[in-house]
Amino acid sequence: MGSSGLSRFAKRFPTRLVNVGIAEQNMVGIGAGLANGGKIPFVCGAACFLTARALEQIKVDAAYSQANVKLCGMSSGLGYGPLGPTHHSIEDMAWLRAIANLTIIVPADALETAQAVRAAAAMEGPVFLRLSRTPVPDVHPPEYVFQTGSATILRPGRDVTLIANGAMVWRALAAARLLAAEGLSARVLNLSTLHPLDLKAIRDAAETTGAIVTVEEHSTRGGLGGGGLGGAVAEATATTCPVPMRILGIPGTFAPTGSTEWLLEYFGLTPEGIRDAALEVVGVKVRP
Amino acid sequence: MNIYAEPEGARTGDRLRYLARDIRRQSLTMVHRAKVGHPGGDLSAADILAALYFSALRVDPQRPTAPDRDRFIMSKGHCCCALYTTLAMRGFFPFSDLADYAQPLSPLNGHPNRTKVAGVEANTRPLGHGLPVAVGAALAAKLDGAAWRTFVLTGDGELQEGSNWEAAMAAAHFGLENLTLIVDRNRIQQGAPTETIIRLEPLAEKFRAFGWAVREIDGHDCTALSDTFAAVPFEPGRPNCVIAGTVKGKGVSFIENRAEWHHHVPTDGELAAALEELKGGLDR
Ligand SMILES: Cc1ncc(C[n+]2csc(CCOP(=O)(O)OP(=O)(O)O)c2C)c(N)n1
C-alpha cells in the first residue's frame, strides 16, 4: 500500500481499500476472487514484486481465467534507482506480453494515465497498467483522447520513427527536436498500448519513414530482438515491412548501483542517446 | 586498524551493546549521506546483528567463502546499512568502504549482493526469500553431516509472505536443528503496525504448530541474545525460532516506534540529534 501511494484513496474511500499486507501472490488471487464476486479490483503493487512474485497468479487467475482484474505495476522500470536490480522492473513487459488475454498499457504522462485508468475500469477483462514514479513533462495536448490499442503520432516526420512508451516518450520527443537541428525529420509514435498492438501504426511508420528506433525503460532481451516494446515492433515489421531498427533499453544486464537518472544516462536512454541511434539507423536505411 | 577486531574473549553483553550502538550510528549516517535506506529496521536489528557477528557466528573474515563457515542470511535486506556496517566492523571489508553506499557503481547497493560484497550470503530485499534459501543451506549441511549452522533474520511484516510458511514446513519436515530463524519482532511494517495490516499473532504458537522449537526473548538484551544463540539447537530434531521482541527505531527517542521512520531519511538536524542520543559506542 505504501509503495502504491494509496493513502489519499484510503482517506476518501476507506471501505474500498483492502490491504492484504506483504503478500503479492495472495493479493492477485484475492483480486481475481473479488472480480468473480462482481467487483472491479485495481490490484496495486510495486511492479517488480507484482509481476515477478505473482506471475503465475497473473497468468492463471487473471489472464487465463479472464478475470476482470486491473493490475497496476507501480514504480516500474528503473524508478527505484539505487535500490537495485531486485527493485528494478525491466523484465515485466517481456513476461507479460507472452501471456495471452492480457491488455498492457504504459501511459506516458499524467493525462494519459488518468484516461488509461478509466479505460481499464470501463473495459471487461484483465488489464496491466505499467506506471512510473519518474516525473515527466506533459507530452499530450489537453484535448488528447486515449484509446486502448491505438498508438498516437505525437510529432510528424519522414526520415525515421522514434517509437516509445511510458517515461521514455518525452525523451523521444526531445530527441526529435535534436534531430531537427541535424536536418532530419523524425516521427514520434507513442505506443502506449503494448497489447493489443497497433499494427497499422507500426506498419505505416515502417513504410513511410523506412527506419525505426524503439525506446523503452526495459530490457532489450526477451523476445524477437527485444524485450517489450522493441520486440513487439520488430515482430510487427519483420512480417510486414522489414526496416532497419535500433532497439534502445537496458541491454540484458543487471544495472549497477546508481540513481534512476544516472542509470538512464548510463544506458543511453537520453535525448542525445536516442538521437545518435536515429542518426545511425538512418545511415543504413534502404527505403526512401 | 579495525578497532572492532578481535573480541579478545570480551564477548560480554556490555561490549555487544557498544558494538550495536556503533551499528546504529553508522547506519543512520549512511542513510543520511545517501538519502536512501531504512532507519527503523536498521536500528531494531542492531543488537541482533552484533550478537550474531561478535558472539554466535563462526565466521572468518579472511576466508569469507570457507566451506565450513556458519551462514547468516539477512532476509530483511532493506536493512542493508546495518548489515554492511556489521560486516565492515567484523573485518570483511574496510570500514571506509561504507562511505560508498548507494553511490554510482558501488558494490554496496540498496540491497546486499553476494557477488559483490564479502560476507553476504544471498541477494535479498524482496521479502520472503531468506528463509527458503536458509532451509536449503541447512539441508546441505545436514546432507553432508557438516557442523556449520545457518542463521537467518527476517522482519515480522515479512512473515506475511507465504514463501516463509512453505519454508517453515520444509524445515520441520527435514528436521533442521542446525537452522535458526530470528524474527525481528518490532510489530511495525511499512506504514503501520503488523497487527493492524495482517495479524501475525499468535506467532510463537504458529511456529510451534509448524514443528519448530521457539524462544521469545528481548531482542535488545545482548546477553540474552548471545546466550540464546549459544543454546541452539533448543530441541533435538527441530528447527529453532527466536522471536526477538524489538522496538523499531530502537535507541533514538524520536525514531522509536514511529512507522514513518521505516524509510524516512534523517535531515541534518535529525542526524545530529540521533548521534547525540547514541553517544558512547566504542569509536569514541
Ligand atoms: C516482496 C516484497 N514486497 C514488498 C516490499 C516492500 N517493502 C520493503 S520493507 C517492507 C516492510 C517490511 O516490514 P518488516 O518485515 O516488519 O521489516 P522491518 O520492520 O524490520 O523493517 C516492505 C513492504 C519488498 N521489499 N518485498
Ligand SMILES: [Mg+2]
Ligand atoms: Mg517490522
